[in-house]
Amino acid sequence: METLSRTELYYGRRDSLRRDVELRAGPLSMDFDPETGSLHRIRLGEQEILRGIYGAVRDKNWGTVPPSLSNLRMEIQGQAFHLSFLVECKRRQINFLWRGVISGDAQGTVHFRMEGEALSTFLSNRIGLCALYSIRECAGQPLHVERVDGTTEKEEFPLYISPHHPVRSIRAISHEVVPGLSAEVRFEGAVFEMEDQRNWTDASFKIYSMPLDLPFPVEVKQGARVVQSITLALGGKSIPQAAVAQPKASLVVISLDQCQPSPLPRIGLGLSGQEPSLSVTDRERLKALNLSHLRVDLALSGPDWTGVFGRAVAHARALETPLEAALFLSDSGEQELANLAEELHRIGPWIATWLVFHEREKSTSERWVRLARRHLASYAPRASIGAGSYANFAELNREHPPIDVLDLVCYPVNPQMHTFSNDTLAETLEVQGSTVRNARRFVAGRPLAVTPVTLKPPPRPGVRGTRPEVEHGELPSGVDVRQMSLFGACWTLGSLKYLAEAGVHSVTYYETTGWKGVMQGEQTPHAPGPFPDVAGAVFPMYHALADAGEFAGGEVAPSHSSAPLRVEGLVLREGTRIRVLLMNLTGEVQCVRLAVAAFGRRVRVRNLDESNAGQAMRDPETYRKERGCLMETRAGCVELGLLPYAVARVDSVEEN
DSSP states (O other), X not given: OOOOOHHHHHHSOSSOOOOOEEEEETTEEEEEETTTTEEEEEEETTEEEEEEEEEEEEETTSOBOOXXXXXXXXXXXXXXXXXXXXXXXXXXXXXXXXXXXXXXXXXXXXXXXXXXXXXXXXXXXXXXXXXXXXXHHHTTOEXXXXXXXXXXXXXXXXXXXXXXXXXXXXXXXXXXXXXXXXXXXXXXXXXXXXXXXXXXXXSEEEEEESOTTSOSSEEEOTTOEEEEEEEEEEEESOOOHHHHOOOOOSEEEEEEXXXXXXXXXXXXXXXXXXXXXXXXXXXXXXXXXXXXXXXXEEETTSSSHHHHHHHHHHHHHHHTOOEEXXXXXXXXXXXXXXXXXXXXXXXXXXXXXXXXXXTTOSSOOHHHHHHHHHHHTTTOTTSEEEEEOSSOHHHHHHSOOOGGGOSEEEEEEOXXXXXXXXXXXXXXXXXXXXXXXXXXXXXXXXXXXXXXXXXXXXXXXXXXXXXXOOXXXXXXXXXXXXXXXXXXXXXXXXXXXXXXXXXXXXXXEEEEESTTEEXXXXXXXXXXSSSOOOTTOBOHHHHHHHHHHTTTTOEEEOEEEXXXXXXXXXXXXXXXXXXXXXXXXXXXXEEEEEEOGGGOSEEEEEEESTTTHHHHXXXXXXXXXXXXXXEEOBTTEEEXXXXXXXXXXXXXXXXX
């Protein structure tokens, strides 16, 4: 493995991220992203009014075409600004160019205009502006809606995750920001509606154009134009000065909540799509994670599922773990399950869980579960039979699973259905726990399995590609360079924190080895391209899961962060042992006060950051033996400085 640059260690990229530009519009502050041309976190003091405004071009499969920004011009004068730029959205047949103009004035009015033209003919599901409202500030709060036909109504932002569109036919909406002060957002150029993006773990309600009850995709002819605008304006009484002048606290405080702890979920990994077999080193490193299962996806209508199954059985035996077998059936499910039953008796695998799906159903219907139970229950009577959605929580929320015939309910999680920056990925963490709590409302006490958790959407049902190749400088579908980064480790721990605190039964992360794994794997050849050279190494997320895996069978104590988008903490307990895993979710140094009275007089602290991550990746065995340095606590507190995207392990020390 070559020496990795600091930015590669941070988030997998060789180039540095462009810093957001801070803007003011009178009493409002906000951030402009010069890479995407979007506004983020429009706020009054620390009170967020809008999570963001941005333009999006979606292809016929709902994929977002990455924007490329140029010709940025900025006029910033104290409490007002005017920006203009060009955005090219070009991928395969799609070529769409739009001009953005954003302005803000001293009265707190913000105007975002998009003027675009199709430079080719293509199919698209959506083109236009979107506005995002924060879940934390808005869920359950009232709002006033002006419809396209001019009528007005009182509505509310959904408290629970809404499976369908809570508000339609929007011309303008307004809500109260602080008592007596409202924020109106007006939409022009199309018909807009709202969806609850918690269904895909986004931390926002989204207002977008091209309503979903219209046919899609639509053919966008070359030369077609799209002109839309969104305007935010404040109304009501004068703005309280205290609401504006609230400086952001520099110290992040992590403390324990006074709530019952939850069992640490059973943690597993997916079968690698790249590794034909596990080397001795790979096997021993994976066994050190204390895995509870290995997931394998079997497309039983395909020609090669027996080979995939045989490889999964061999890997599971090498790791001494049972299988979580996800079965994707076609309409010939009866014969496919009969064939599987024969294969089971031939090779005798250890099965912990069956997950039953139909390749054309996004949420499994009762017929296929009953069929699977009839064919499989006699082979492994203790194995759980589960079902749900292979797509996302939205499908489970819209079509509830057949609870009466299930032992558990499952659905996957990934943070990149709509946006892709480090900041927006961090925003999805809290919502993962919300999906679990919402699912409990309709699963009648059945255990919940979140499987798989991946950084990018997984491929279609049951498909596992062969070894990915780099073409034209692009990564294969489903691969994110942040897989090998410190950010990837922080995001993984944040995911585990929120899923565990919500009481999920089990969770399956990523794959064992390869570009979508927790380590590169010794037998995976290096291919030149955007993915950094980490041949033979483990990824930082490996150490994150290993630190959690040492508490397998233990429990998770709920904790609270004063700034959850900056630093979070996962608190693990087993008997008298306590471990807190802190994660810096930002590219800046963060000062943290950890308040855990049960720690005693001293703690041991071991960091994983830019100073030692390269060595920890190359020689994980030596790193894992490091106990960390002793630190004194004061009144049950310890203060730490975390480098960008660092993970800190803080362990209790037994007093003599």
